[in-house]
Amino acid sequence: MMMVRKSKGLGERHQKILDFIASYQREYKHPPSIREIGEHCDISSTSVVNYYLDQLEKSGNIERDRKISRGVRLTGGSPLGDMFRVPMMGVIQAGEPIPVPSNADFSTFSPEDSVEIAMSLMPAKEKGKELFALQVQGESMIDAMVNDGDIVILKPTQDARNGDMVAVWLSDRNETTLKFFFKEKDKFRLQPANPTMKPIYIDKSESLEIKGKVVMVIRKVERYI
Amino acid sequence: MMMVRKSKGLGERHQKILDFIASYQREYKHPPSIREIGEHCDISSTSVVNYYLDQLEKSGNIERDRKISRGVRLTGGSPLGDMFRVPMMGVIQAGEPIPVPSNADFSTFSPEDSVEIAMSLMPAKEKGKELFALQVQGESMIDAMVNDGDIVILKPTQDARNGDMVAVWLSDRNETTLKFFFKEKDKFRLQPANPTMKPIYIDKSESLEIKGKVVMVIRKVERYI
DNA sequence: CTTGACACAGAACAGGCGTTCGGTTATCAT
DNA sequence: ATGATAACCGAACGCCTGTTCTGTGTCAAG
Numbered sequence: 001m002m003m004v005r006k007s008k009g010l011g012e013r014h015q016k017i018l019d020f021i022a023s024y025q026r027e028y029k030h031p032p033s034i035r036e037i038g039e040h041c042d043i044s045s046t047s048v049v050n051y052y053l054d055q056l057e058k059s060g061n062i063e064r065d066r067k068i069s070r071g072v073r074l075t076g077g078s079p080l081g082d083m084f085r086v087p088m089m090g091v092i093q094a095g096e097p098i099p100v101p102s103n104a105d106f107s108t109f110s111p112e113d114s115v116e117i118a119m120s121l122m123p124a125k126e127k128g129k130e131l132f133a134l135q136v137q138g139e140s141m142i143d144a145m146v147n148d149g150d151i152v153i154l155k156p157t158q159d160a161r162n163g164d165m166v167a168v169w170l171s172d173r174n175e176t177t178l179k180f181f182f183k184e185k186d187k188f189r190l191q192p193a194n195p196t197m198k199p200i201y202i203d204k205s206e207s208l209e210i211k212g213k214v215v216m217v218i219r220k221v222e223r224y225i
Numbered sequence: 226m227m228m229v230r231k232s233k234g235l236g237e238r239h240q241k242i243l244d245f246i247a248s249y250q251r252e253y254k255h256p257p258s259i260r261e262i263g264e265h266c267d268i269s270s271t272s273v274v275n276y277y278l279d280q281l282e283k284s285g286n287i288e289r290d291r292k293i294s295r296g297v298r299l300t301g302g303s304p305l306g307d308m309f310r311v312p313m314m315g316v317i318q319a320g321e322p323i324p325v326p327s328n329a330d331f332s333t334f335s336p337e338d339s340v341e342i343a344m345s346l347m348p349a350k351e352k353g354k355e356l357f358a359l360q361v362q363g364e365s366m367i368d369a370m371v372n373d374g375d376i377v378i379l380k381p382t383q384d385a386r387n388g389d390m391v392a393v394w395l396s397d398r399n400e401t402t403l404k405f406f407f408k409e410k411d412k413f414r415l416q417p418a419n420p421t422m423k424p425i426y427i428d429k430s431e432s433l434e435i436k437g438k439v440v441m442v443i444r445k446v447e448r449y450i
Numbered sequence: 451c452t453t454g455a456c457a458c459a460g461a462a463c464a465g466g467c468g469t470t471c472g473g474t475t476a477t478c479a480t
Numbered sequence: 481a482t483g484a485t486a487a488c489c490g491a492a493c494g495c496c497t498g499t500t501c502t503g504t505g506t507c508a509a510g
Contacts, residue, residue: 029298030290031255033467045489050469065255069294069467069496073254116343121443139420145444147370147418165446194367217444218346219370221390258497270459275498277457294466294497 016041017052018061021074031070085114086133086153093137098167098176098211115151121216131155131215134167143192144178150219152178154212165193165214172206178214241266242277243286246299256295310339311358311378318362323392323401323436340376346441356380356440359392368417369403375444377403379437390418390439397431403439 020040024032032040038049053072056062065071090099115133136150144165146152152167160166160181167178168190179190179200188208191199202208245265249257257265263274278297281287290296315324340358361375369390371377377392385391385406392403393415404415404425413433416424427433 028290029288030293030296034469035467043488045491046468047470047490048488051487063254065253067468067495068255071255071468116345118341118343120341121445142370142419142421145367145370145372193372195364196367214446216446217442219442219444220346221439221441259499260497268458270461271498272460272500273458275500292466292498296498 013041013043014052014056014061017049017056018074021062021072025074031072033070037072084119085116086131087114088133088135088151090134091137092134092152092167092176092178093140098169099134115153115218117153117216132212140176141178143194143197145193146178146217147219150217152214153216153218155215156212158210160210160213167211167214169209169211170202170207171209181210238266238268239277239281239286242274242281243299246287246297250299256297258295262297309344310341311356312339313358313360313376315359316362317359317377317392317401317403318365323394324359340378340443342378342441357437365401366403368419368422370418371403371442372444375442377439378441378443380440381437383435385435385438392436392439394434394436395427395432396434406435 017037020037021032024036024040034046034049034053037053038044038046041049043049043052053062053064057064061075063073063075065073092098131153133151133153136146136148136152139148141147141150154167162182164181165178166181167176168181169176177190179192182189182191182199184201187204188202189199190202242262245262246257249261249265259271259274259278262278263269263271266274268274268277278287278289282289286300288298288300290298317323356378358376358378361371361373361377364373366372366375379392387407389406390403391406392401393406394401402415404417407414407416407424409426412429413427414424415427
C-alpha cells in the first residue's frame, strides 16, 4: 500500500477531519465521535483517528476533552458562549417612559423576543447578563444618531459617568431621550451624539431619571424590501 | 418529606437546571451529563433528572439528542452556524475610495480583522458569505446617521434598487458617501437617512460608482472608558 | 378512604465511546 | 541492509452515560 509522507503542516487527511468536524457540528449541533470521524474520513481504526486528533491538538487546530464523549471542538469559533441573548423589553419612544426589566423579566424572557450579540462585538466587559434591548420607535432620537427601527442595547443603571450615553426620562418635560451625559456645576449637560447639534441643559431641580447606559446601537437596513 | 407542588410553568428546579446547563457549557464548552446535572442540582437519581429534562424539552426550553452522550442543549443560542464572520476590509471616509474585497480577500481574511454577526440579526436572506465590513472614520457620514467609529456591513454590488442604502464613490466630487438610492428621470437622488436633511441630486452625466449595499450598521458606544 | 397524579430514589442494563496495546507496512537516513 | 519512524489496522478493555423498571411518599379529588 502506498502512503504519502507529508513533510510538514496539515495533510489532506487532517484537513478532511477538520472539515468533517465543522460540518458535523453544524448539522447535529454537537461534535462527532471518534468512530464517526473515522467512518466519514475513510479511517477504519479508531486509534488512527485518535492519532490524527492528537496531532491536530498539538498543532492547535482543535481542543479535546479526553475521556469525555465527543469532546472534540474546533479552536476559535467557539460553539457557544461567544454570543449571548439580550431580552427585547419593548420600544423606546418620545413621550413614553422607558421600559426597564425587573428581575423576573430576566429569567422569563422568551427567545423570540431577544437579540443575539456576538461577544466579540461587545465593548469592554459589559458581558454581563443584565443587558436589555429596546427598539426605537419614531424619529425622535435622530439627534442621538438613532433612527426609527434601530435597536439599542442598554445596561440598566441609575448613575452615569461623564461621557456615557444614557437613556433618560425627563418627567418634567414628559420626554424620553438618548444623550451623552455630563454632570456640570449646577446642572446636567445632555449632549447629542450628532456633533452638529447643540446640547441641552437640565437644571438639577428638574427631574432626570437615568434608566440605562447605551452599550450598542444596531441598525438593520432592510426597508423597502 | 415536604415537596412543593408547582401549579404551572417552570419550577425552581427547572430554572436551576437551565442555569446549570448554561454555566456548565460556558465553562467546559460542552453540555453536562445527566449525572452531572443531578449532582449540581441536588438530585440524587438520574431518572429524576431525565424526568425534568423531558419536561424542559416539552416546554421548548431545551433540545435533546437522546442516546447521545451529553446531548442536551439550550434552545436558541445555537452552538455554531448561527453566526458568521464578516471580513473587515478597512475604513470608509470622505475623500477616499471605498475599499472593496477581491475574491482573494474573502478566502484569506484573518479572524482578527473580522466582525461576528448573529444570523438572527441579519435582514432577509443576506446571509451569504460575500458580505464585508468597513469602519467609518471621521464624521462625514453623519447625514446618513452613521458616526465616527461605526461599523457598516456591506454587500458588494454594482446596481442598487430604489430605496437601498448604498455606499457610493463620486469621483467627480472626490466624495464617498452613504445614502438611500433613488433613480429618477434623468438623475439620481441620494437621500440622507436623517429625515431632516435634504437629498442631493447627481446628474447621470456625473460618475456614480455604487460599491455596495448597506445591510447593517453597528455602533459600539464605548468612548470615554 | 381510595385513587391517581406527581415528584422522587435506586438499581440494573446496554450501548457508546475513548483508550490502549500488539501488529503490520512503507519510507528514509545511516 | 537495517534500525528508526511515521502511518496505519483490529481488537479488547472499561468507564461513561442515557434508559428503564420497580418502588415510595405526598397531595388533591371523589
